[in-house]
Amino acid sequence: MPHEDNGPVPAATAAGREKAASAMAEAATTWLGSLTEDQLTLAAHGSPLDPDAEAERLRWFYTPTDHGGLAVRDQTPRQQSLAMRLVATGLSPGAFATVATVMGLENVLDQLEGWHRNWGRQRGRDPGLYWLRLFGRPGDPVWGWRFGGHHISLNNLIVAGRLVSTTPCFIGADPATTELLGGTLRPLEGAEDVARQLARTLGARQLSQGLLHPSAVSDIVSGNRPRVRHGDTMMHMQDLWRGTFADPALDRLVDDIDRRAEAGSGYTEADHARVAITIPPKGISARDLDEEQRHLLRRLLATYTGRAPRDLADGYDTHYAEQASLDEVHFGWAGSTAAGEPHYYRVQGPGILIEYDNTQRHANHAHSVWRDLTADFGLDVLAEHRARTVHD
Structure with a gap:
């Protein structure tokens, strides 16, 4: 029998999980369709059913390290918009606004640190260094996606056309005020x-x-x-x-x-x-x-x-x-x-x-x-x- 519950979420929300998964699949398909072959090699990973791909899916971070996937800064403005559209499907409106704000805080943090922190890259605090990666393809029986960078990690899994998991979900803020x-x-x-x-x-x-x-x-x-x-x-x-x-x-x-x-x-x-x-x-x-x-x-x-x-x-x-x-x-x-x-x-x-x-x-x-x-x-x-x- 199909699994109806995800943690404490009642089975009555099955229709809501299907609705969320459908919105994610549409947004993910549109984003993937906008990418070049070179970009796809970074953006599209193997299925969660593949052991190697699953090992990568379970690796998540909240530090300013490489989170894996295609970085926002390496996309055209149109592709960036489509990427953020996918991110928004996994969040409430208030949560999406919070995530977008945290990304923008990288500019403020860069100033607070005197513009000199590097973390082994050209710009240490970079609002463009947030990575989006798909695991499997939208419409597959099992697929998922991850979006993350400094102080953000969003992890979603879709099974049989339902959004079954939205955790771990990490949001940080530096500065907090x-x-x-x-x-x-x-x-x-x-x-x-x-x-x-x-x-x-x-x-x-x-x-x-x-x-x-x-x-x-x-x-x-x-x-x-x-x-x-x-x-x-x-x-x-x-x-x-x-x-x-x-x-x-x-x-x-x-x-x-x-x-x-x-x-x-x-x-x-x-x-x-x-x-x-x-x-x-x-x-x-x-x-x-x-x-x-x-x-x-x-x-x-x-x-x-x-x-x-x-x-x-x-x-x-x-x-x-x-x-x-x-x-x-x-x-x-x-x-x-x-x-x-x-x-x-x-x-x-x-x-x-x-x-x-x-x-x-x-x-x-x-x-x-x-x-x-x-x-x-x-x-x-x-x-x-x-x-x-x-x-x-």
């Missing part, structure tokens, strides 16, 4: 402020359950692992790149960034073990929250699940509106609850893992990720598809 004329720009404002508001409402007894650590870990704990497992601790900067640098100076730079981040957090191996990913999760259960706090938790969940196409996001909202579903979700906080201070939080339950970290660059450099501990990359549905194919 930017001065504008007459205001400020904060791409991850909702994800940070709602969580802080929830943390501040916790009473002493609740905080004893919800506090993961008095100080914040220096990055998300799950890192860019293809699968998250019980006991995983924070990955260090050196492990978050595609291979090593040809220039030893860049290796030393990464070492230095990691060393300063660790010194800032003050974490030892014991501290990292304390905030490790665990199953069952750490933190305070929603069943131990009052109604106002539960409302804030639902709002917080929606700032992540709301990244998905509208019909899928609505399915998550419906799911977490149910008392029994929300009761299984845990919230954990580390660090200060004062605005502008380093902090980290985690939201975890069956089928969902959310992490947010804002510690680097004097707590003005944020990382956020939405994952599914059981179904990242659609691996559960893909396994069922393989089993049915073999049986048939």
Whole structure:
């Protein structure tokens, strides 16, 4: 029997997943049709059913490394527009605006760093260095696509004409807060402020359950692992790149960034073990929250699940509106609850893992990720598809 559910998304959203997959297939086909043969060799990869192609699909990054695929800067303006049209099919309107903003922040970051960071390429902070790659072809029984660059990683899998996975979904921001004329720009404002508001409402007894650590870990704990497992601790900067640098100076730079981040957090191996990913999760259960706090938790969940196409996001909202579903979700906080201070939080339950970290660059450099501990990359549905194919 075909798999109807993807994590906590109810089967009632099957029509929505078909609608999203159809829009993706149309946009992907149009983009592919605009490319030259040379571009296609970078843009079109093998099927997820091919082991080598699948190994590449499961490699994802959020650092300014080569994410694999065809870079935006290596496309004509028309091709760029078609590429971004495909990206938009995998996101809600608000999420697409956030992703586009994060890409543009590379210009601001370039200025903040004095225009001199290189990362082994002509321009170290480059809004054109976001890569799009397809795995398989639109219309295949199994195909997917990935879009990523610095602080962005979007991963989607389509099986039997349905969008079955939109995670891992990473969005970061550096700077997290930017001065504008007459205001400020904060791409991850909702994800940070709602969580802080929830943390501040916790009473002493609740905080004893919800506090993961008095100080914040220096990055998300799950890192860019293809699968998250019980006991995983924070990955260090050196492990978050595609291979090593040809220039030893860049290796030393990464070492230095990691060393300063660790010194800032003050974490030892014991501290990292304390905030490790665990199953069952750490933190305070929603069943131990009052109604106002539960409302804030639902709002917080929606700032992540709301990244998905509208019909899928609505399915998550419906799911977490149910008392029994929300009761299984845990919230954990580390660090200060004062605005502008380093902090980290985690939201975890069956089928969902959310992490947010804002510690680097004097707590003005944020990382956020939405994952599914059981179904990242659609691996559960893909396994069922393989089993049915073999049986048939």
